[in-house]
Amino acid sequence: MIALKYYISSTKNELIKLKRTFAFWLTIISGLFIPLIYFLYYSLKYKSLIPVEGVNPWDKFMVEQIRAAAPLLVPFFIVLITSLIVQIEHKSLGIKHLFALPVPKWSIYFGKLTVVLLTIITAYILFLFFILIVGYSVGLMHEELNFFSFTPNFSESIKLLFRSFIATLGIVGLQFWLSFRMRNFIIPLGIGMILIVTGLIIYRSEESLYFPYGYNMLSLFPIDKDMENLLWFPRVSIYSLLYFSGFSILGYLDIKRKNIT
Amino acid sequence: MSQLIIETENLNFSYTKERKDIENLELKVPKGSIYGFLGPNGSGKSTTIRLILNLLKKQSGNVTLFGEIFNANTRIKSLSKVGALIENPSLYGHLNALENLKIAVNYRQNIASERIEEVLEIVKLTQAKEKKVKAYSLGMKQRLGLAISLLSNPELLILDEPTNGLDPKGIIEMRTLIKELNEKYGTTIFISSHLLNEIEKVCTHVGIIRDGKMLYQDTVKSLKQSKSKNxxxxxxxxxxxxxxxxxxxxxxxxxxxxxxxxxxxxxxxxxxxxxxxxxxxxxxxxxxxxxxxxxxxxxxxxxxx
CATH class of the missing domain: 3.30.70.100 (Alpha-Beta Plaits)
Incomplete structure (x- = not known):
């Protein structure tokens, strides 16, 4: 399986390139951001947050944080991390070198895309991990919050996180293509920002089901019945995956035949 | 004439419709030669190199490397015998020399990791191998770029303005190194430069290009003879x-x-x-x-x- 070998070595190299970069730190900071705010919130305002007898405090605690990340944090993180990771290559004038190596061009493109996905998954895992740490920490500080009397409801929060992650893929495909194509990192960033804001404005309309920048909201704040039954793969997830495959393939075909100057 | 390592036929390319940047270029680089590709700035040297490596899509013509027409099927096989240093070397500034070389080794399969120390020794960067490339001088970066292109013991070495940014001592060292590689390993070396005396001192063959057209192509010896009457x-x-x-x-x-x-x-x-x-x-x-x-x-x- 020579193709697999190319793919693995390319992905491995992309991981080495992440060392000591801002992209690496951004992944950690993004995972930590909301739990940190909730740490302050719960440790300062705990009196108003004491749950009613018999209610699991984790449910509200976890779902609220996951939902808080949806409108801005997650999409901005996607746009930023994608640009940053590809920028490592542009900054070092690397693409001309990589495309003159005896390796297939697809292994370069998809190796890098894989690492973008890995950083996003890492950010999600860290997010969940920090939520738990913060929950137990505030629980330790204020026993009456009951965090130690109940166990976190993992199945629901993991399902929400999973839906949120899948919903981001449509943007990843497009942003990655744009970032790879343009040496100037401001352009994909600007386009991304504008489309995210557009997504926020229109996500309540029916048509937003076709606009990937609103998918993260749609995946967590469903607007139609089909989505309310918390499936693993609601319609928006399927569309997101379709966009992702479409943009990734188109992006690769475009980059492959592009003149590298 | 001996076997040709690089041969282009009727190569044409333009960045814009108004102007032809490369016109009917016929490049012939014999095996074992040190070929100097000479021309003023903006004459199409780098463009030609990019066309040879298929980084730019030619509008017409053929590129033959190692006797095989370069296309999607032969690309990987041909490139595996090539080491290239294209203009400013592609280096990751936030990593050190060792990490940069490690990445290059990972991309090309089948290179022993001892080779990293060897090439560092060749370009005299062993002392600075743990230093971040960001902190390197232009000349050091150029040398590291060369080290990367030497990793695979290429049969053909393509160097685009290799002495750019080198100090006089560095230039002499680069010249010695090029001759040594050619004599010891029979490496065919293709060097582009806008400096004539550099080419004259080291090359066996020369091609002179202006405005994308080949003006002269022969051995350095016959170039010298052609003008020796006066x-x-x-x-x-x-x-x-x-x-x-x-x-x-x-x-x-x-x-x-x-x-x-x-x-x-x-x-x-x-x-x-x-x-x-x-x-x-x-x-x-x-x-x-x-x-x-x-x-x-x-x-x-x-x-x-």
């Missing part, structure tokens, strides 16, 4: 006036360059002695006389209209 000499005298008068007597055309310098053409070295005798007999003091590099003249006459 030599340009420059001389420094105490009185330009008297010299001109003496030269007029023998109908010798000349140009005054500055203050006390004159330039003229002679047919042979014997004529130089004759000139000195003549000038001395007219009481002109001759301070120095030297033969101008006629390659330079040729280069200038070829590349300027």
């Amino acid at each position: 030599m340009i000499v420059e001389l420094e005298v105490d009185s330009v006036k008297k010299t001109i008068a003496s030269l007029e007597k023998i109908n010798k055309k000349n140009t005054v360059l500055e203050d006390s310098f004159l330039q003229l053409e002679v047919g042979s070295k014997e004529e130089i002695t004759f000139l000195i005798d003549l000038l001395r007999s007219e009481n002109v003091n001759v301070y120095q006389i030297f033969i101008k590099n006629n390659l330079e003249e040729l280069f200038l006459s070829l590349t300027e209209n």
